[in-house]
Amino acid sequence: MPSPTMVEPSTSTDAELGVLTPIRTSADVTDPALTDLLALVTRAARAELGVARCAVYLLRPGATLQRVMWAAAPGLEPSGDDVRSLDRAPLARESIRTGRLARAREVPGELTLVRPGRIRPAVAVPLLVDGEVLGILEMEDGQCGARDEHAVTGFAALAEAALAQAAQATRTARRERGLAGAEQVRHLLGALTGAVLDGAEIDDIVTLLGDLLGRPVALLGPDLRVRTWTAPQGLRLDSAPSLPPAALGVPAVRAALDRLGPARPSVLLTPRPASGLSRRHLVAVLVAEGQVAGYLDVIEMGRPLDLADTPVAEQAAAVLSLQVLGETRTARAAAQTRDDVLADLLRGSRAADDVRRVAQHVGLDLHSPHLLVRMPVAAGRSPACCRDRVAAAVARVLDAPPPAYAEPDAVVLLVRLPDDPGPPVLRAVHRGLRDALATVAAHTGVRRAVVSGVCRDVPDFPTALAETREIDGIVTALGGRADVVPVTELSTLRLVVNGDRADVAVRFAEQCIGPLRRSDQTTGGDLVETLRSYLASGAQVRATAKALGVHENTVRYRLGRIEHVTGMDMRRFDALLAAQLAFQVEGLTAAEDTR
The missing domain is CATH 3.30.70 (Alpha-Beta Plaits)
Incomplete structure (x- = not known):
C-alpha cells in the first residue's frame, strides 16, 4: 500500500512551493508485521461479530481517512478509492471528536449518506496511541448490542497495540535515518572542507557535491543564470536541467526565490509542467557580505529528494558562499592593484623599471x-x-x-x-x-x-x-x-591655441575662411572646398584637380580667386599654415551632438 514519506503543507503559498515535511501518521503501514496483525484483527472481528465488513482507517493530512486493512464477507469486498474525506464520514468524525465508540443510529446524517442497497457503517471506535487518534476501527452493516460493543472495543485495543508497536518501530527507524542523515551531512561537509583547504576551485567543488549527492547540481549566479553544473554520468545530460525562464516568470516561484536570504536559506520548488518545470528543485541561497551571491540548485533526478537533502544543500551553499566571497575579495584586490599600477604609469610617479616589473603581475x-x-x-x-x-x-x-x-x-x-x-x-x-x-x-x-x-x-x-x-x-x-x-593632427594648433585663448583662435579662423565662405554663398562657388582639398593634397595642383574631379586650370583659377578674396599668397608656406590652422579651429568649433 502507498505510504508517502512527505507531503505538501496546507497553506496556499507553501503548498505551491513545497516543503519537505513528514506525514502525520507515525506508523509505517507498509510494515509487514503491522499489516499481518491488522489482518488478524479485522478477520477475527468480522467473524466474531458477524458483520458484513470490518475495516481499519488511518488519519491522513487534509482531514482524510485511508483504508489500510479490511475483512469482508464474500461478494462484499470494498471497491473504489481507499481514501475518503471526513466531511463525508459523520460516524468516523464523531468517533474521533469524542474519542469513544460512536453508533450510526446516534449520529445525525450518517444513514442519509448511504445509498439504497449499499452496506452501512454500524459503529466506529477511535484508535489511540499515546493519547493521539491515529485512526478508527469501523464495523459495517451489522447489529451491535451492548455485549457486541464490548467485543468491538476489545478488537480496537488489539489494533491499537499493533499500531503502537509499529509507531515505535517507525520512530526508531526515523531516528536512525536522522542519525544517518547527520552523518551524511558531516561526511559531505568534511569532503567539501577538505577540497577547499586543498585549493579547489568553485567548479571542482560543484562537481564534488554532485558526486556526493548523486544528483544534478547547478550553481547559479545572482541573475539565476547557470555558472557551472554537474550531473551523474548515468543520466547522460548534455545541458544543465536548470530553472526554465517560463517558471521564473511565475509570481509564486519568483516571490519564493526573492524571499531567500540569511533568514530563509532554502526553498523546494514543486513541478509546474505548464511552465516547463518538470521536476522538483531544492534551491539554497548563497550569501556574501549580506547580499545574495548566487543559488545552489539541487535537481530531483535519480532518486526522490528527502528531508536530509535540505541541510546538505544549505551547508554546501554556505561553503560555496565562502568561496564566492573569497573570489570577490580577490578580484577586488586585483582591480585595486591594477588601478594603482595604471595611476603610477600615467602620472609617472614611479621609476620606469619598477612600473615595468609590477605591470606584468596585473596583466599589462x-x-x-x-x-x-x-x-x-x-x-x-x-x-x-x-x-x-x-x-x-x-x-x-x-x-x-x-x-x-x-x-x-x-x-x-x-x-x-x-x-x-x-x-x-x-x-x-x-x-x-x-x-x-x-x-x-x-x-x-x-x-x-x-x-x-x-x-x-x-x-x-x-x-x-x-x-x-x-x-x-x-x-x-x-x-x-x-x-x-587625434592629438597628432593638431600638434601645430597646440602651439598657438590654448583654452584661455580660444576666442582669439575663433576670430583668427573667421578672418581666414569667413570671406571665402561668404563669397561661396553669394556666387555659388567652391572656394572653401578647393582650399581644403589643396591643403590635403600637399599644395599640389594636379592632385587637387584629381580629388575634386576638375581640370587643373580650374584649380589654378580658383586659387587666384582665393588670393583675391583673402589677400593670402597661396605660394607662401606661412599662408598655407595659417589656412590649415583656420580649418582645424573651425572643425573643432562644431557643436557637440550628445551632452
Missing part, C-alpha cells in the same frame, strides 16, 4: 605599443561608475577589453597595438572608436574621444596623458567636437 604588457584614449565625462556623472561600461563598449569594436583608468573628469583607456603599427592600423582604431562613440556617450554624456600618439615606452604615457588632456580642453573651449580627435 608594456613591451607592446599603446594608444591612450581619453573619453571625457559630463559634469554630474561619475567616471569611476561608468568606467567598466565604457571599456566594455570599446571592447566590442576593438575585440579586446582595454585597461581603463578613471580620472576626475574622464575615463582613460589603454588600447594595445601590434608591433610597429603603421597608418592603416591607427586608422582602423580610429574607425572602431568612432563606431563606439554613440554607446560610450550613453554612459559618459559626451560623444568625443581624444586619441594620443603611439606610446612605445613607459616615459611616453605621462606625456601622452597630458597631451590628450590639453587637446580635450581646447576642443571643449572651442565648443566641443563630437568625434574622434
Whole structure:
C-alpha cells in the first residue's frame, strides 16, 4: 500500500512551493508485521461479530481517512478509492471528536449518506496511541448490542497495540535515518572542507557535491543564470536541467526565490509542467557580505529528494558562499592593484623599471605599443561608475577589453597595438572608436574621444596623458567636437591655441575662411572646398584637380580667386599654415551632438 514519506503543507503559498515535511501518521503501514496483525484483527472481528465488513482507517493530512486493512464477507469486498474525506464520514468524525465508540443510529446524517442497497457503517471506535487518534476501527452493516460493543472495543485495543508497536518501530527507524542523515551531512561537509583547504576551485567543488549527492547540481549566479553544473554520468545530460525562464516568470516561484536570504536559506520548488518545470528543485541561497551571491540548485533526478537533502544543500551553499566571497575579495584586490599600477604609469610617479616589473603581475604588457584614449565625462556623472561600461563598449569594436583608468573628469583607456603599427592600423582604431562613440556617450554624456600618439615606452604615457588632456580642453573651449580627435593632427594648433585663448583662435579662423565662405554663398562657388582639398593634397595642383574631379586650370583659377578674396599668397608656406590652422579651429568649433 502507498505510504508517502512527505507531503505538501496546507497553506496556499507553501503548498505551491513545497516543503519537505513528514506525514502525520507515525506508523509505517507498509510494515509487514503491522499489516499481518491488522489482518488478524479485522478477520477475527468480522467473524466474531458477524458483520458484513470490518475495516481499519488511518488519519491522513487534509482531514482524510485511508483504508489500510479490511475483512469482508464474500461478494462484499470494498471497491473504489481507499481514501475518503471526513466531511463525508459523520460516524468516523464523531468517533474521533469524542474519542469513544460512536453508533450510526446516534449520529445525525450518517444513514442519509448511504445509498439504497449499499452496506452501512454500524459503529466506529477511535484508535489511540499515546493519547493521539491515529485512526478508527469501523464495523459495517451489522447489529451491535451492548455485549457486541464490548467485543468491538476489545478488537480496537488489539489494533491499537499493533499500531503502537509499529509507531515505535517507525520512530526508531526515523531516528536512525536522522542519525544517518547527520552523518551524511558531516561526511559531505568534511569532503567539501577538505577540497577547499586543498585549493579547489568553485567548479571542482560543484562537481564534488554532485558526486556526493548523486544528483544534478547547478550553481547559479545572482541573475539565476547557470555558472557551472554537474550531473551523474548515468543520466547522460548534455545541458544543465536548470530553472526554465517560463517558471521564473511565475509570481509564486519568483516571490519564493526573492524571499531567500540569511533568514530563509532554502526553498523546494514543486513541478509546474505548464511552465516547463518538470521536476522538483531544492534551491539554497548563497550569501556574501549580506547580499545574495548566487543559488545552489539541487535537481530531483535519480532518486526522490528527502528531508536530509535540505541541510546538505544549505551547508554546501554556505561553503560555496565562502568561496564566492573569497573570489570577490580577490578580484577586488586585483582591480585595486591594477588601478594603482595604471595611476603610477600615467602620472609617472614611479621609476620606469619598477612600473615595468609590477605591470606584468596585473596583466599589462608594456613591451607592446599603446594608444591612450581619453573619453571625457559630463559634469554630474561619475567616471569611476561608468568606467567598466565604457571599456566594455570599446571592447566590442576593438575585440579586446582595454585597461581603463578613471580620472576626475574622464575615463582613460589603454588600447594595445601590434608591433610597429603603421597608418592603416591607427586608422582602423580610429574607425572602431568612432563606431563606439554613440554607446560610450550613453554612459559618459559626451560623444568625443581624444586619441594620443603611439606610446612605445613607459616615459611616453605621462606625456601622452597630458597631451590628450590639453587637446580635450581646447576642443571643449572651442565648443566641443563630437568625434574622434587625434592629438597628432593638431600638434601645430597646440602651439598657438590654448583654452584661455580660444576666442582669439575663433576670430583668427573667421578672418581666414569667413570671406571665402561668404563669397561661396553669394556666387555659388567652391572656394572653401578647393582650399581644403589643396591643403590635403600637399599644395599640389594636379592632385587637387584629381580629388575634386576638375581640370587643373580650374584649380589654378580658383586659387587666384582665393588670393583675391583673402589677400593670402597661396605660394607662401606661412599662408598655407595659417589656412590649415583656420580649418582645424573651425572643425573643432562644431557643436557637440550628445551632452
